[in-house]
Amino acid sequence: GESVGLHLPTLSVQEGDNSIINCAYSNSASDYFIWYKQESGKGPQFIIDIRSNMDKRQGQRVTVLLNKTVKHLSLQIAATQPGDSAVYFCAEMGDNFNKFYFGSGTKLNVKP
Template sequence: GESVGLHLPTLSVQEGDNSIINCAYSNSASDYFIWYKQESGKGPQFIIDIRSNMDKRQGQRVTVLLNKTVKHLSLQIAATQPGDSAVYFCAEMRDTGNQFYFGTGTSLTVIP
């Protein structure tokens, strides 16, 4: 079946380094993607989104890249801080009904 998945379940980075979290999706009809951050005991928090007519979108310290050719998107976090430690999910919205489908998530640990 079609799914959204992540390449790596865990990622550890040194404080101050850049982090890259990857996500593969299989539904070529998906036209909108969101990255969420989920801290322990909390609901997913919106970080940044991107539409399929874009290749790149930048926010504060975060950049999302979308490669539609290989159905891959990534979240780049610049100068990673301890507060960035969390599980990161990519979610895709397919072209019917505005439903969001989530991958398994990547656990990011920032080492001080």
């Protein structure tokens, strides 16, 4: 089955700096990827998504990069704020069109 993993379990950044969270996936046939943010005591919330026919997608302060050659996904957060402190998950839609597979998450700590 698919596996989605993260390189770093915890990331600490200074407020105002840019953050980069990485994710590796194993299924080269995966077509759709999502980044979720989970704050303490809450369910995951959608941040941004990208399909496999794209390399880059930008949202408000966030950018997702997809490198299909090495099966790598990253989330970039510009000008990181204290409200960005959370656990971030990447999710992959695998061979089964409806099923998502999640990585173990990266905890982002933003230092004031």
